[in-house]
Amino acid sequence: MLAAPTASFSIRRSLRQLPGVRSLVDYALRNKPVLTELEFAQFHAHGYLVIDPELPEEALDEAVRYVLARPEAKVSHHGTRVFNAWKECRPIRQIALTARVLRILRQLYGREPLPFQTINFPIGTEQRVHSDVIHFNCDPPTYMCGVWVALEDIDLDNGALVYYPGSHKLPVVTMEDFAPGPGTKYYEQYEDHIEGVARASGIPPAQAVLRKGQALIWAANLLHGGGTHHDKSRTRHSQVTHYYFEGCQYYMPLESYGGYRHLRFEEWIR
Numbered sequence: 572m573l574a575a576p577t578a579s580f581s582i583r584r585s586l587r588q589l590p591g592v593r594s595l596v597d598y599a600l601r602n603k604p605v606l607t608e609l610e611f612a613q614f615h616a617h618g619y620l621v622i623d624p625e626l627p628e629e630a631l632d633e634a635v636r637y638v639l640a641r642p643e644a645k646v647s648h649h650g651t652r653v654f655n656a657w658k659e660c661r662p663i664r665q666i667a668l669t670a671r672v673l674r675i676l677r678q679l680y681g682r683e684p685l686p687f688q689t690i691n692f693p694i695g696t697e698q699r700v701h702s703d704v705i706h707f708n709c710d711p712p713t714y715m716c717g718v719w720v721a722l723e724d725i726d727l728d729n730g731a732l733v734y735y736p737g738s739h740k741l742p743v744v745t746m747e748d749f750a751p752g753p754g755t756k757y758y759e760q761y762e763d764h765i766e767g768v769a770r771a772s773g774i775p776p777a778q779a780v781l782r783k784g785q786a787l788i789w790a791a792n793l794l795h796g797g798g799t800h801h802d803k804s805r806t807r808h809s810q811v812t813h814y815y816f817e818g819c820q821y822y823m824p825l826e827s828y829g830g831y832r833h834l835r836f837e838e839w840i841r
C-alpha cells in the first residue's frame with residue numbers, strides 16, 4: 572500500500588505548481604551541472620572531452636539503419652556523408668537534442684547551445700586536419716563546438732578521429748593568412764596551410780577510441796580530422812552535431828575576407 576503524502580511533501584508539490592516557482596525549478600534543472608570541476612577544466616585546457624551522453628541504444632541503432640537505407644550512403648567511399656538527416660529521422664534529431672549533452676554544453680560555455688547541423692558518417696572520412704572555425708566562426712569568437720557520437724565501437728582500425736590536444740589555443744587561421752581572397756576554391760590551400768600549423772605546433776596527435784554510445788566534444792578551434800580507416804571490411808558509423816551558442820553573430824570565415832563577413836543564418840534544430 573502506498574503511504575499517504577506527508578504535509579511537507581504536499582506543500583512542496585503545491586509550491587512547485589506556482590508559475591514563478593515552476594520556471595525557477597525548470598531553470599535549475601536545465602542548468603544543473605553534469606561535469607565535475609576537473610572535467611570542466613580538462614575541456615578548457617585541452618579543447619576536447621569524452622562524455623557519455625546516456626543515449627538509448629535503440630536510438631543509435633535506428634540512426635544507423637536510417638543512414639544505411641539512404642542512397643548516398645556508400646560504405647565503400649570515404650567521402651560519404653549524410654547531411655541534416657535530423658529533419659527526417661527522429662533518432663538523429665534525438666541525438667542532437669539529447670538533454671544531457673545540452674546541459675553539459677550549457678555548463679561548458681555558460682550560454683544556451685543552438686544545434687544547427689547533423690552529419691552522419693557510415694565510414695571513416697579520412698578527412699585532412701582542419702579547425703571548424705574556418706567554416707563556423709562567430710562574434711564573440713569560437714562559441715561553437717562539435718559533438719561527435721560513436722554509433723558503434725570505434726578503434727584505430729576503423730577510422731577513429733584524429734585530434735591535437737590543446738590546439739584550440741593556437742591562433743585562429745583566417746583566409747588572409749594563406750589565400751589571395753575568399754572562397755571554397757582555396758580549401759585545399761587551407762588544408763596545406765593548417766597541416767603546416769599542426770606540424771609546427773609540435774603537438775602530438777591523439778586518436779579517439781570510443782565505445783558505442785560515447786561522444787567526444789571538440790572546441791571550435793581544435794585541430795582534428797579523420798584517421799585512416801585500415802579495415803575496409805568494417806563500417807564506422809558516427810554522427811557529429813555542430814552547435815553554436817546564443818547571442819552571437821555567426822559567419823563563415825572561408826567566404827569572408829578583408830573586413831567583409833559572410834554571415835550564416837542557420838536553421839536551429841528543434
Ligand SMILES: O=C(O)CCC(=O)C(=O)O
Pocket residue numbers: 690692695696697698703717730732795796797798809811
Ligand atoms: O568524422 C570524421 O572522420 C571527421 C569529421 C570532421 O572532421 C568534422 O565533422 O569536422
